[in-house]
Structure formats: C-alpha cells, structure tokens
Amino acid sequence: MRQAATEAAAAWAGDLALSARLTMPWGEVHTGTALVDMYLVELATHAWDLAQATGQLDRLERSLALSALDGARAVIKPEYRNMVEPGAPFGPEVPPPPRRRLGTARRLHGREPRMPARGRS
Numbered sequence: 001m002r003q004a005a006t007e008a009a010a011a012w013a014g015d016l017a018l019s020a021r022l023t024m025p026w027g028e029v030h031t032g033t034a035l036v037d038m039y040l041v042e043l044a045t046h047a048w049d050l051a052q053a054t055g056q057l058d059r060l061e062r063s064l065a066l067s068a069l070d071g072a073r074a075v076i077k078p079e080y081r082n083m084v085e086p087g088a089p090f091g092p093e094v095p096p097p098p099r100r101r102l103g104t105a106r107r108l109h110g111r112e113p114r115m116p117a118r119g120r121s
Helices: 002-011 032-054 061-075 106-110
Strands: 021-022 029-031
Touching: 029 032, 032 061
Parallel strands: none
Antiparallel strands: 021 029
16 A cells, blocks of 8 residues: 555656646546546545445545545546446445435445444444
8 A cells, every 4th residue: 555655646746747638548538637536536435435344434534525525526427327247336326315415425436325334233
C-alpha cells in the first residue's frame, strides 16, 4: 500500500498532471482531475466495503464522503449499470431515504449503506 501511495503521489506531482488528458485502456479520455476523482471514489467505496465486511466503523468523514459522492456522480454512467457479464462494476442505484446524502456515493455503486456487516447484529 505504501508503494502504491508513493507511486500515485509521484504520478500526480507535476503542475500539469491534473489538466492533462489521458486515454484509459478502454478508450475513454479523462482529465487528470477526473482520474483523481475516480481514485477517490474507488478508495472510499472499497474502504466502506472492507469496514462493512469486518464489522468496523463504516462512516467516512463528511468532506471526504461529499467529495466521493461528487466524483461518483461524475464517473458512474448509466451504461455501466445492470451489466450482465461477470464482474459488472455497478448494480442499480439504491434510492436514499429522505434528507440523507452521505450514503449516496455507496448507493450510486449499487450498495445499501446500512447493511449490517457480517458478525455484527
């Protein structure tokens, strides 16, 4: 994990990195800023997955959660939902309860934020 963090920091260290346009392996082109958003969404979502699976605290700090939500809204396109192939990335969006916003990033990924973790009652 430390090596990955060092490599990520080096990749984004230059002043032009965030404005650069980069082509993804599947052909989409994104700015560096959009890729940082994707990275944040991935880290936040999978950290939540691990916290849920291990019965640990499953809440993100508010500013991080809101940034992840904005990033998820920007990168999760409707055509990425309900794919039938094995390993499809996203299920249908889970509607939020009234006046709740912080769990929405997880719902955009097709996850129910209040699912009890295994081993927790």
